[in-house]
Amino acid sequence: MRSGTQRSSLRRRVTRRAVAEQLLTVSGANRDVLRDAPKERTKQVAMGAVLLSTAAIAAVSASYALHLALHFWWPFAVLGGVAWGLVILNLDRWLVVSTPRLKTKLGTLAMALPRVLLAVLIGAVISTPLTLAVFSAEISTEVQVMAAEEEDAFNRQLDEDSRYAQIPAWEAQIQALQADIAQPVTDADVLDDPAVVDLQQRIDEAKTRYEAAAAAFQCENDGTCGTGDAGIGDVSREKQAERDRLQREWQDLQQQSEPAKAQVRQQLETEEIQKTADQEAQLADLQERSADASSDRRAEIAAHQAAVGDSDGILARLTALGRISDADPVLHAAHLLLFLFMTALECLPIIFKTMLALAPPSLYERLVSLEEEKVEQRMRLRLQTEYEEAETLARSALTAAEARAARTLKAESRATGMVLDAQLDVTRDGVRRWRDEQLGATSAGEVREATPSADDLESLYKNDRLGSEDPRDGRLAGSSAPA
Template sequence: MRFRRGRIGNGMAELAGARPDVLAAAPGARARFVALGGVLLSTGGLAAVSAAFAVHMALGVWWPFALLVGLGWGAVVVNLDRMLLVGMAHDSSLKRNLVMAVPRVGLALVLGIVVATPLTLQVFHKEIDAEIVVMQAEAADAHRTSLEQDERFAHLPELEERIAVSESIVASGGVADTGLAVVRAEVTAKQAVLDQAVEVSRALEAKAQCELDGTCGTGEAGTGTAYVEARAAADAQAAVVDTARSELDAAVDAASAAESRSASLAASSLETDRAELTRLTAELDRLQGAFDAQNEGSGGILLRLEALDRLGDKNATLAAAQFMLSLLFMCVEVLPVLMKLLLNFSPPSAYDKLAALRDTGDVEIEELAQESRKTVAIAKEELLVLAEKERVDRQKEAILARRRAALAEVAARTQAPQQTPAAPAQVEEPSRAMWDTGPIRELARNAALRTVRTVRRRPEDRVPV
């Protein structure tokens, strides 16, 4: 168990950017790097949960798939935070630390905002859902109003009113038609004339009767002159009444005919208006239904953010809670970079010093290796030049020896009778081949091999001078 905890701690330290070779020489820094690794994992876990909520809210995907996407995003955030930490080496200069920290803190702040937004939406999801219902109802009403004001449906209220009037005209047999007011006024006028004529006729009839009875007028009963005159006036007025009655009957007949025509026209136009009303109403309902379906399914991140802003405008307490919660999530995301920045402002630790020494030693060892390779190359070239010179000198000596031998042979043939037998010539050492450079090449090869073996040693086995 202890071994497993040690391996986990080492892995978290390496995740925070610790170098295993330096950490082995400075174990006191292990706790600091393990803590930084834990902070990185915390930010990665927070980012994974945030991405899972965001994918589920925006796309409505299955939760296991959303969790997989969230884990991938968490790994990306951990990698980015690790890159920000590793790139901030310890430096005692305030100016250089600020120059390195400003872009890194800015990037971490952007990541924090991205991570904090879905989490904040999830925390206030109940209030947001209630506000979304209100917003969807308002959007549906606004869309209905815009459709009613559309030129395609602008005459729909007029059409409905015309259908209602036609239905009332048909139901009343044309009596409810307001367009027949003139005809009805003519009937009313004729009726008034008839009523007046009838009233006058009744008065004249009464006067003639009372003249006949002697109860009025002259007071003499019988068919006298007064009676004859009263009777003539009553008969003349009866003719006027008959004429007024006939005119009234004609006006009533004309009004009835007009009402019949109005009812038939209303009945004929009623079917057309009803068909047009049915078509426009169906089209209006179709457009409204399509919008309602889209409106009810538009509960994405954008609508939720708008709902949260509206809630913040209405409720100051909720706005303050939203701000503090977002700030908390952003601080958690920025925390690794801030911790690394604060550690850079502190005095260099043993780990920092050893890391700097290792880096300097590696540079010096590499410089020595480069110098050694350069020296070996120069030595090889010099040995090759010496070997070539030796080969050329041997060729020259061989040529001169052959020439001297030829001259000696010619001189011996010329003075042969005068000289005594010569001593046996010494056997010359057989000459080497032109390409044989002798022991010099072998010495050069051995020296090169020794130099190469020295250069190939591992940097940690060598001690810098």
């Protein structure tokens, strides 16, 4: 049991040490310096943990933003959030590591201020999606209210739009035209014709007059009116004649009715053909205008519905949060405090590093400074040594070159002397041969006066050799034949 407990404790210590080493890597600490200052190790591990925490918060914020704004599937949104968290971790690590400590606090603050401002900007960007996530319920309600308001405004705009206001009237006209075209000429149309109406009116009037005349004749014949004498008399005969005339007139008019109706029907059918053609052209024009306007209206409605469907993004939610914050002071205060808290949390590493830079240097910082000075001194010494070695090598090479040049000059001088000696011997032999030839051709006295002796030539050559050691000098003996 005790052995298992010891192994478990050992594993925990190993795990903690491995995690601490990773956090030291994140914080950018110098492990060589930490070996000399082990108490500073905890502070650097805490700095790495803070950097890792801010990166984790950034990853969560980015995942929510990608899912909310771009409607990414959660696994892809999480992958994008992790990538963004690594970017923020790298950036925060650079801000922390690159914040220097200058000789004056004012200089340190001036150097750290741009980094702090950049950290505040990053914190504001990261904290915004988290703030929206905290107030998501209130924001969703307000987004629905905003969508309803936009829908009402859109409908009012459609109703007031002159392009679509005539669509109902056009549709009513289309229905009326279609019904009129589908209905042929009927008896009612014939009876409603003015000529038929006039003829029918005349028939009715003739019938009325005939019935009145027939009643007057019957009354006179019965003796109930008129003269009061029953039977047929002169007055009865007159009324009978009047009745018969009106009857014939009524019958004539009735006989004219059917031909007139037939003629009117034929005329109406002819007019109906032309009217139908005109109505069909008018119907086609109305249908085209109504279809175009209706298509534009449907397209605008579809675009509006698509916009309303996509109105649940970050911008809409920020607008909704602003509206409910303006309407509710308590929520406004809560929103502001939460936003500032999130931003400060994201800016914590660089703010903490700036505070350390403004405070007196810690042991770790002093050791790092000494380590940097030692590295600088070693570098200076190495560069100085390399310079001196290079200078020594250059001097040695120069001395060797001078020695080689001296040896070469001595060897050349010796070779030149040997060449001159050889030339002198050749010249002596030539002079002797020439003298012998001259002695054989002339007298000995003349030859002695005209020819210089060998000793004179050797003396002349020696004087010339002292004046020039160049074997190519043209004044050497034997270079030209005597005249």
